[in-house]
Amino acid sequence: MTSEAATIPEELSQTRRYLILVTVALCTMLYAMTVTIVNVALPQLQGALSATPDQIAWVVTLNVVATAVVTPMTGWLVARMGQRTVLISCVIGFAVTSLLCATAATLEPLLAYRVGQGIFGAPIVPLSQAILLITFTGKDRAMAQGIFGMAVVVGPAVGPALGGYLAETYNWRWIFLLIVPLCIAALAMVMLFIRQSGKGGKLKLDWTGFLALSLAIVCVQLMVDRGERLDWFESGEIILYACGAVLGLYVLVVHTVTSDGPFLNPQLFRDRNFTIGLLLVFVYGMLNFTPITLLPPMLQNLKGYPDSLIGLLLAMRGVGMVIGFYLAGRMGSLDPRVGLTVGMLLTGTSGAIMATFDFNVSAEAVGWVGVLQGIGTGLMWVPLTSVAFTSLPTRFMADGSALFHLLRNFGTSLFIAVSFMVVVRSAQISHFELAQNVSPYNEALRFPSVVGHWDIGSLHGLAKLSAEVDRQAQMIGYANAFIMYAAVCFATIPVLLFVRVRHH
Structure with missing residues (x-):
C-alpha cells in the first residue's frame, strides 16, 4: 500500500492533481454541509413530524453517532475495496439516503435514513484527506491542505443559509433534495479523476x-x-x-x-499529549455544533424568526470560523496552548453571552455572538491537532487519528442530547415554579398594572397566561443549557497546564 501510494504523485500531471483536489474538496464540503444544513429546519421538522424538542434532536445526534462508529472502519474498507470503490460507494449511498430522508412521512423512518447518511458519510472526510496526502507532496501539500480545510469550513457556513432559504421558500424536504444533484456531480468527478489505490493491504479490523x-x-x-x-x-x-x-x-x-x-492500541495512551488531546477533542466536539442545534428552535419557537433569517445567523458562525482558521495559521509559531486558551475563552464567553439572551435580544446580537464563537472554535482546531499528534510516533498515526475523530463525533452527539435534556427538564421545573404564582390568592395579581392584558378570571385569559408562562420557562431552559456550555468550556482550560511543549 505504501509503495503504490509513493509512486502516484509522479504519474500525475499538475492539472490532474488540481482536479483531484477539487473532487475531494467537493466531497468533503458536501458532507460537511449536511452536518449543519438540517439544523435550520429543526423547528419545521418538529411541527411537521409532531415531535418534541428532545425527539427532534435525534435527527442530529443519531446521524453524528453513526458517523463516529463507522469512521474507524475507513482504513479496513480501503484495504478490502480500494479508495476509489469506497468513495464511489459512499457517495452513492449518501445520495440514496438523502433522497429517502426527503420522502420520510414520520419521525422513525427519517431517523433511520439519517443513520444511513452517517454510515455512508463517515468515510468520506478521512478518505478524501488520505487521497489528498497521496496526491500532493512537499510544499504543494500545505497549499492543498489549506484549500481542503477551507472546504471543510465553507460547507458548514453555506449550509445553514442555503437550508434556511429552501425551508422557508419551499419546505424542509428540499434541504435533502438539494444534496442529490451535488452527490451526482461529486460522483461524476470521482469516477473521472480518482484512481484505484490502497486495495490489497494487510490491515485487519x-x-x-x-x-x-x-x-x-x-x-x-x-x-x-x-x-x-x-x-x-x-x-x-x-x-x-x-x-x-x-x-x-x-x-x-x-x-x-x-x-x-x-482495536484500541494501549500504547497510544503512553503519549501524554495525545491522551490530553483526546480529552480536549472530546470537549471540542461538545462545543462545536451544540449552539447551532439549540438556537434554531429557540429563535423560531420563542422569537418567531423565519427560517431564512435563522440560516443567515447560523452562517455568521462560519464567517467567524474562517477568521479563526486564518488567525490560527498566523499563530502557528506560538505555543499551541496560547491558541487553545484564547479559543476556549472566546467560545466560553460566547456561551455566557447566549445565556443572557431574552425575548428582546436582537438578530444583530445573535449574529455577532456567532462570529465570536466561530473565531474561538476556529482558533482551537489547529493547535489542538498539533498538541495531539506532534509527539505521537508515525506508526500510531492511523490508529490515533481514528480514535481522535471518533471521540470528537461522540462528544458532539452526546452533548447535544444532554443540552436538550437540560432544556426540557429546566423548562418543566421552571413552568411549575412560575405557575405557582398564578393564583387568585396572589395579592399582586389584583392590581391591573401587574396583570396587564391578562385576565385570570376567564378560561381564555388563563390559557394565554399559561402560554406565556410556558414561553418564559422554555427560555430559562435554553439559558441553563448555555450556562452549562460556558461552564464546560471554562472548566477545561486548566487541563492545558498538563500539555508538554517541546521548545526548539
Whole structure:
C-alpha cells in the first residue's frame, strides 16, 4: 500500500492533481454541509413530524453517532475495496439516503435514513484527506491542505443559509433534495479523476473490540437521548441500555488488555499529549455544533424568526470560523496552548453571552455572538491537532487519528442530547415554579398594572397566561443549557497546564 501510494504523485500531471483536489474538496464540503444544513429546519421538522424538542434532536445526534462508529472502519474498507470503490460507494449511498430522508412521512423512518447518511458519510472526510496526502507532496501539500480545510469550513457556513432559504421558500424536504444533484456531480468527478489505490493491504479490523466499543457508544447515546422521556432508571429500556453500555465497555477493556492486536492500541495512551488531546477533542466536539442545534428552535419557537433569517445567523458562525482558521495559521509559531486558551475563552464567553439572551435580544446580537464563537472554535482546531499528534510516533498515526475523530463525533452527539435534556427538564421545573404564582390568592395579581392584558378570571385569559408562562420557562431552559456550555468550556482550560511543549 505504501509503495503504490509513493509512486502516484509522479504519474500525475499538475492539472490532474488540481482536479483531484477539487473532487475531494467537493466531497468533503458536501458532507460537511449536511452536518449543519438540517439544523435550520429543526423547528419545521418538529411541527411537521409532531415531535418534541428532545425527539427532534435525534435527527442530529443519531446521524453524528453513526458517523463516529463507522469512521474507524475507513482504513479496513480501503484495504478490502480500494479508495476509489469506497468513495464511489459512499457517495452513492449518501445520495440514496438523502433522497429517502426527503420522502420520510414520520419521525422513525427519517431517523433511520439519517443513520444511513452517517454510515455512508463517515468515510468520506478521512478518505478524501488520505487521497489528498497521496496526491500532493512537499510544499504543494500545505497549499492543498489549506484549500481542503477551507472546504471543510465553507460547507458548514453555506449550509445553514442555503437550508434556511429552501425551508422557508419551499419546505424542509428540499434541504435533502438539494444534496442529490451535488452527490451526482461529486460522483461524476470521482469516477473521472480518482484512481484505484490502497486495495490489497494487510490491515485487519479487530471486530471484537470494534463491536464492543460500538455497543457501548450506541447504548450510552440512546440512554441519554431517551432517559428524560422514560424517567431514567424507572424504565426497563433505560436499564437495558445501561447494561449494554457496561457490557460493551467491559468487553472492550478486557479484550484490549489480553489481545495481541486490539482495536484500541494501549500504547497510544503512553503519549501524554495525545491522551490530553483526546480529552480536549472530546470537549471540542461538545462545543462545536451544540449552539447551532439549540438556537434554531429557540429563535423560531420563542422569537418567531423565519427560517431564512435563522440560516443567515447560523452562517455568521462560519464567517467567524474562517477568521479563526486564518488567525490560527498566523499563530502557528506560538505555543499551541496560547491558541487553545484564547479559543476556549472566546467560545466560553460566547456561551455566557447566549445565556443572557431574552425575548428582546436582537438578530444583530445573535449574529455577532456567532462570529465570536466561530473565531474561538476556529482558533482551537489547529493547535489542538498539533498538541495531539506532534509527539505521537508515525506508526500510531492511523490508529490515533481514528480514535481522535471518533471521540470528537461522540462528544458532539452526546452533548447535544444532554443540552436538550437540560432544556426540557429546566423548562418543566421552571413552568411549575412560575405557575405557582398564578393564583387568585396572589395579592399582586389584583392590581391591573401587574396583570396587564391578562385576565385570570376567564378560561381564555388563563390559557394565554399559561402560554406565556410556558414561553418564559422554555427560555430559562435554553439559558441553563448555555450556562452549562460556558461552564464546560471554562472548566477545561486548566487541563492545558498538563500539555508538554517541546521548545526548539
